[in-house]
Amino acid sequence: MAIYNSGNRPSDGYDTHTHLNDDTFWHDVPAYEARAREFRIVEMNIVGYDAESNERAIQLAREFQDMHAIIGWQPEDISEINDARLAVYRQQLQDDNVIGVGETGLDYYWDDNPSAANQKQAFRQQLALAHEFKLPVTVHTRSAMNDTYDLLKEAHVEEFGGVMHSFTGTPAEAKQFLDLGMYISFSGIATFKNAKDVQETVKSIPLDRLLVETDAPYLAPTPMRGKPNEPMYVHYIIAHIAELLGKTYNEIAEITTENARRLWHLDQQINED
Numbered sequence: 001m002a003i004y005n006s007g008n009r010p011s012d013g014y015d016t017h018t019h020l021n022d023d024t025f026w027h028d029v030p031a032y033e034a035r036a037r038e039f040r041i042v043e044m045n046i047v048g049y050d051a052e053s054n055e056r057a058i059q060l061a062r063e064f065q066d067m068h069a070i071i072g073w074q075p076e077d078i079s080e081i082n083d084a085r086l087a088v089y090r091q092q093l094q095d096d097n098v099i100g101v102g103e104t105g106l107d108y109y110w111d112d113n114p115s116a117a118n119q120k121q122a123f124r125q126q127l128a129l130a131h132e133f134k135l136p137v138t139v140h141t142r143s144a145m146n147d148t149y150d151l152l153k154e155a156h157v158e159e160f161g162g163v164m165h166s167f168t169g170t171p172a173e174a175k176q177f178l179d180l181g182m183y184i185s186f187s188g189i190a191t192f193k194n195a196k197d198v199q200e201t202v203k204s205i206p207l208d209r210l211l212v213e214t215d216a217p218y219l220a221p222t223p224m225r226g227k228p229n230e231p232m233y234v235h236y237i238i239a240h241i242a243e244l245l246g247k248t249y250n251e252i253a254e255i256t257t258e259n260a261r262r263l264w265h266l267d268q269q270i271n272e273d
């Protein structure tokens with residue numbers, strides 16, 4: 001299957017959520033970056049989820065011009081947050097290579113996750129910092145849609161922006177977050193045969209709020225489902241969404257890249273070097 005119109009050079013794509021800071025990739029980052037570039041995936045957000053992965057995200061963003069760091073604590077790792085780590089975090093948020101807060105949010109799916117009360121506290125804390133430093137927030141939500149919405153609304157996310165990452169909610173749920181000014185990002189789940197409901201949601205998103213991501217090493221898209229995921233595979237997601245929406249690969253690559261650059265305020269830096 002052609003991934004883009006034959007004869008056309010693929011337009012630049014942007015993987016807005018990937019974990020090259022994860023052990024899976026850590027010792028081979030240049031190779032994964034080069035593979036992504038072969039498919040014109042020329043920009044990516046390296047997303048942290050705990051203190052070590054945050055540090056690594058910043059390190060990669062310093063080293064690679066096409067990588068940006070988003071740092072925070074995912075729900076399952078919030079128990080490591082303490083005053084000393086928060087002090088470091090505040091410093092890190094002021095680093096030019098850091099473009100956003102996350103991934104943070106609420107996950108009530110796993111029984112052994114921290115309590116809902118503790119998760120909400122950590123989410124509120126990170127939202128407050130996102131607000132303070134005017135950094136868009138990358139939000140993870142699982143089995144916690146209503147609480148996630150309530151906290152984002154309470155934090156006035158419309159004043160600093162954000163994205164619902166790897167979104168799997170209904171069109172009505174998506175609309176709630178869109179109404180808060182947020183963007184909606186789709187991962188490989190949107191390419192799965194049995195994810196018709198997510199595909200309906202994709203179709204409901206205004207084009208200027210749509211983002212794509214791999215969430216690598218998790219959630220490899222069709223036809224790589226079940227295999228290790230990596231940033232270059234975002235091209236499968238772009239192609240699939242293009243088909244769903246009756247657009248070309250390049251149209252979806254261009255609009256999602258433009259949306260990402262707008263959300264994370266990267267437009268000013270486009271021709272810096």
Ligand SMILES: [Zn+2]
Nearest residue numbers: 017047103215
């Ligand atoms: Zn993630």
